[in-house]
Amino acid sequence: MGLTAYAAGRPSALLVGVPGAAAVRLAAEAEVRRLGWASASSPASASVLVVCGDPGPSLAAAIDAAWNGVPSPRADVRLSSPGTVRAALADVPATLADLPGQRASAVTGSWRPPAAAEPEHGHGHHMTGAVHGLAMAERADDRDGLKLDVLHLPFGPVLPYWPDGLQIRMAVQGDVVQSAEAAFLDPSGPDFWDEPGARRRAAAHLDALARLLGVAGWRAQAERARLLRDAALDGTPAATLLPRATRFARRVARSRTLRWMTDGLGVHARLLARLDATTTALAHLDDPEPLPPEPDVLGVLPSLLAGRDLAAARLIVAALDPRP
Amino acid sequence: METFVAVVALAGLGGALITAVYALSFLTGVRGTLGVAPFLSGGVPREHALSRFHVRWYAVTMVFLAFDMEMIFMYPWALVVASMGTMAVVEMFLFLGLLLLGVLYAWREGAFRWA
The missing domain is CATH 3.40.50.12280 (Rossmann fold)
Structure with missing residues (x-):
C-alpha cells in the first residue's frame, strides 16, 4: 500500500x-x-x-x-x-x-471506430475494403505526380505545446502536408491575453515562446519562458524582470542549433521578432500608451503549412501562434 | 541417467516458475484486455494508417545496395590485396568508381532529397 x-x-x-x-x-x-x-x-x-x-x-x-x-x-x-x-x-x-x-472503473474491451468515422466522400476508386472497420486511405497525385495515399489527420486540441483549442485538419501524403484547415473549437468570450497592458502582452509572447521552444525540443528554456511569464503576470517589478528576460532572450537568440533547425521556414525570424517584442513590452511596463494590435494569423496558416513536412508544420504553428 | 534428472528438474522448475507468474497475474490482474484508439490529439481516425511507401525510398534502397556491394567485395579483397600487389588496388578502385557513378546518378535524380 x-x-x-x-x-x-x-x-x-x-x-x-x-x-x-x-x-x-x-x-x-x-x-x-x-x-x-x-x-x-x-x-x-x-x-x-x-x-x-x-x-x-x-x-x-x-x-x-x-x-x-x-x-x-x-x-x-x-x-x-x-x-x-x-x-x-x-x-x-x-x-x-x-x-x-x-x-x-478499469477500462477493458477493444476500441472500435465509431460509425461517424466512415469517409463521406466516395469519389475514389481504390477502396480496397475496410481494416478493423476503417476504410483504407484513398490515393491522389503528390507533387511529383505519383499516386500516394492521403491520410486525414487532426492536430489538436489535445496536444502538448499547442495553442489552446486550436484544431488543424491536415491531409498528408507520407509526412508531407498537402492541405490544411485551421479553426478554434468553441471559442468563447474575450481572450485572456487580449486584455490591455504591456504586462499581459509580454506574458502572451512568453507563453507563445514556451510553446515554440517546447516543440523545438528545448524544454529547459521553454520552462524558463513559462517561469518568466508567471513572474510577469504576478506583478514582479520591471527592474528584476527585465534583466532576466534579456538574459533569456540573448541565450535563445544565440543558439546555433535552434537557428539551424528553424531557419528557412521563416520560424527563426519570427522567434527573434517575438523575443524582441517581449523585451520591448517589458521595458515599457509602466507606459500607458496602448500597444499595436496583434495580426490575425489563423487565415494564412493553411497556405504556410501546405508542402511542409509534419515537423516543420508544428514549428510553423508554434511560431505563428494563432489566437481565437 | 543423472544428466536426465538434472534436465527434468530444470524443466520442472522453469514450468513451476512460469505457472506461478501466470497465476499471480490471473489473481491480481484486471480481467479483459484494453484496446485503445490511436492518439490523434482528440480526433478519430478516418482512414486506416496502413499505407504505401513513397517511391523515393526505393531509390534509397538501390543506393544502399551499391554501398553494400562495395563492402561485400572488399572483405575477400582485403585478404589477398597484399599478395596481389598494385593490380588489385587499381582494380578495386575502378570498381568503386563504377559504383560511385551510380550513386552520383541517384544523387542527380534526387534520391537524397529527404523532404
Missing part, C-alpha cells in the same frame, strides 16, 4: 487548455510544477487528465476521446476557475491510490 501511495503521489499530467481560459491553464501549470509532477505528452503516458476551463461541445468530445486513451489507474480533473486548482489537484493522489475504485 505504501508503494501504491508513493507511485500515486507522482503521476504524470496531461493538460488541456480551453480557448479563453488561459488563466486556469497557467494556474494548473504552476501547481503541477510545484507538486513536481511529470508532464505527459500523450494520453497513453498520462495518468491525470487536467481540463483547464469549461470546454464547449466539440472540445469536450475531443477531450472524451483523449480520456478514453488514458490507461488505468487514472484521474480526470475538470477545473473551471484558477482558485479551484490547488484543491482539485491535491485530491488526485488519493483517487489514483484508491485501488478498489480504480479496479471497478
Whole structure:
C-alpha cells in the first residue's frame, strides 16, 4: 500500500487548455510544477487528465476521446476557475491510490471506430475494403505526380505545446502536408491575453515562446519562458524582470542549433521578432500608451503549412501562434 | 541417467516458475484486455494508417545496395590485396568508381532529397 501511495503521489499530467481560459491553464501549470509532477505528452503516458476551463461541445468530445486513451489507474480533473486548482489537484493522489475504485472503473474491451468515422466522400476508386472497420486511405497525385495515399489527420486540441483549442485538419501524403484547415473549437468570450497592458502582452509572447521552444525540443528554456511569464503576470517589478528576460532572450537568440533547425521556414525570424517584442513590452511596463494590435494569423496558416513536412508544420504553428 | 534428472528438474522448475507468474497475474490482474484508439490529439481516425511507401525510398534502397556491394567485395579483397600487389588496388578502385557513378546518378535524380 505504501508503494501504491508513493507511485500515486507522482503521476504524470496531461493538460488541456480551453480557448479563453488561459488563466486556469497557467494556474494548473504552476501547481503541477510545484507538486513536481511529470508532464505527459500523450494520453497513453498520462495518468491525470487536467481540463483547464469549461470546454464547449466539440472540445469536450475531443477531450472524451483523449480520456478514453488514458490507461488505468487514472484521474480526470475538470477545473473551471484558477482558485479551484490547488484543491482539485491535491485530491488526485488519493483517487489514483484508491485501488478498489480504480479496479471497478478499469477500462477493458477493444476500441472500435465509431460509425461517424466512415469517409463521406466516395469519389475514389481504390477502396480496397475496410481494416478493423476503417476504410483504407484513398490515393491522389503528390507533387511529383505519383499516386500516394492521403491520410486525414487532426492536430489538436489535445496536444502538448499547442495553442489552446486550436484544431488543424491536415491531409498528408507520407509526412508531407498537402492541405490544411485551421479553426478554434468553441471559442468563447474575450481572450485572456487580449486584455490591455504591456504586462499581459509580454506574458502572451512568453507563453507563445514556451510553446515554440517546447516543440523545438528545448524544454529547459521553454520552462524558463513559462517561469518568466508567471513572474510577469504576478506583478514582479520591471527592474528584476527585465534583466532576466534579456538574459533569456540573448541565450535563445544565440543558439546555433535552434537557428539551424528553424531557419528557412521563416520560424527563426519570427522567434527573434517575438523575443524582441517581449523585451520591448517589458521595458515599457509602466507606459500607458496602448500597444499595436496583434495580426490575425489563423487565415494564412493553411497556405504556410501546405508542402511542409509534419515537423516543420508544428514549428510553423508554434511560431505563428494563432489566437481565437 | 543423472544428466536426465538434472534436465527434468530444470524443466520442472522453469514450468513451476512460469505457472506461478501466470497465476499471480490471473489473481491480481484486471480481467479483459484494453484496446485503445490511436492518439490523434482528440480526433478519430478516418482512414486506416496502413499505407504505401513513397517511391523515393526505393531509390534509397538501390543506393544502399551499391554501398553494400562495395563492402561485400572488399572483405575477400582485403585478404589477398597484399599478395596481389598494385593490380588489385587499381582494380578495386575502378570498381568503386563504377559504383560511385551510380550513386552520383541517384544523387542527380534526387534520391537524397529527404523532404
